[in-house]
Amino acid sequence: SQQGEEDPQALSIQEGENATMNCSYKTSINNLQWYRQNSGRGLVHLILIRSNEREKHSGRLRVTLDTSKKSSSLLITASRAADTASYFCATDASRGGAGSYQLTFGKGTKLSVIP
Amino acid sequence: DVKVTQSSRYLVKRTGEKVFLECVQDMDHENMFWYRQDPGLGLRLIYFSYDVKMKEKGDIPEGYSVSREKKERFSLILESASTNQTSMYLCASSSRKTGTYGYTFGSGTRLTVV
Numbered sequence A: 001s002q003q004g005e006e007d008p009q010a011l012s013i014q015e016g017e018n019a020t021m022n023c024s025y026k027t028s029i030n031n032l033q034w035y036r037q038n039s040g041r042g043l044v045h046l047i048l049i050r051s052n053e054r055e056k057h058s059g060r061l062r063v064t065l066d067t068s069k070k071s072s073s074l075l076i077t078a079s080r081a082a083d084t085a086s087y088f089c090a091t092d093a094s095r096g097g098a099g100s101y102q103l104t105f106g107k108g109t110k111l112s113v114i115p
Numbered sequence B: 001d002v003k004v005t006q007s008s009r010y011l012v013k014r015t016g017e018k019v020f021l022e023c024v025q026d027m028d029h030e031n032m033f034w035y036r037q038d039p040g041l042g043l044r045l046i047y048f049s050y051d052v053k054m055k056e057k058g059d060i061p062e063g064y065s066v067s068r069e070k071k072e073r074f075s076l077i078l079e080s081a082s083t084n085q086t087s088m089y090l091c092a093s094s095s096r097k098t099g100t101y102g103y104t105f106g107s108g109t110r111l112t113v114v
Helices: none
Strands: A003-006 A010-014 A019-024 A031-037 A043-048 A057-058 A061-066 A071-076 A085-091 A110-115 B004-006 B010-013 B019-025 B032-040 B042-049 B064-070 B071-080 B089-096 B107-114
Touching: A003 A085, A010 A019, A019 A110, A031 A061, A031 A071, A043 A057, A043 A061, A043 A071, A071 A085, B004 B089, B010 B019, B019 B032, B019 B089, B019 B107, B032 B064, B032 B071, B042 B064, B042 B071, B071 B089
Parallel strands: A010 A110, B010 B107
Antiparallel strands: A003 A019, A019 A071, A031 A043, A031 A085, A057 A061, A061 A071, A085 A110, B004 B019, B019 B071, B032 B042, B032 B089, B064 B071, B089 B107
């Protein structure tokens, strides 16, 4: 079942600009994570924000979480051509028991950074 | 460097063949997952395992089975491959100590069924 939905589906920007991607989800969560996928490769974990946090930074990444609106945003500042990739949000809505430890992924935002 | 290794990057199989996709992790993780990724559909969970010999169905288990005989290895089996199983298959693992925090993914296997 799809939990997160990223917006926009695709984004094209010039190098040096900031890129903002959004994620909306449906149910209450324990945490929300962002992953990056280079073309044809596996996903790489970028950053995690817990449900009781509102903002988190990691290098050029800034993530915000608004649990009242069930939404999150990922900001990449001063983008580089190497940031070209697909970005996925993933939500942990586990409630314990054998069904725990599952992340539900969105469909992703495809970011193109033009040199 | 810790990693999740998928045995093949590209695989071409014929309709009706039995197909094995292998995944090995060297991080002593308890939890392992198989996803398939299709354009416009994102990642969908096929099966997962939270311990040796344990398995749980994900969102789309039909046509698939799994095997986890050893902690480090999680195999996905297509009993009789069909063209609608042409897809990118991604294996991931995580630690029970950290729960869902930070899945580690393999590089993926692009399977084509002809």
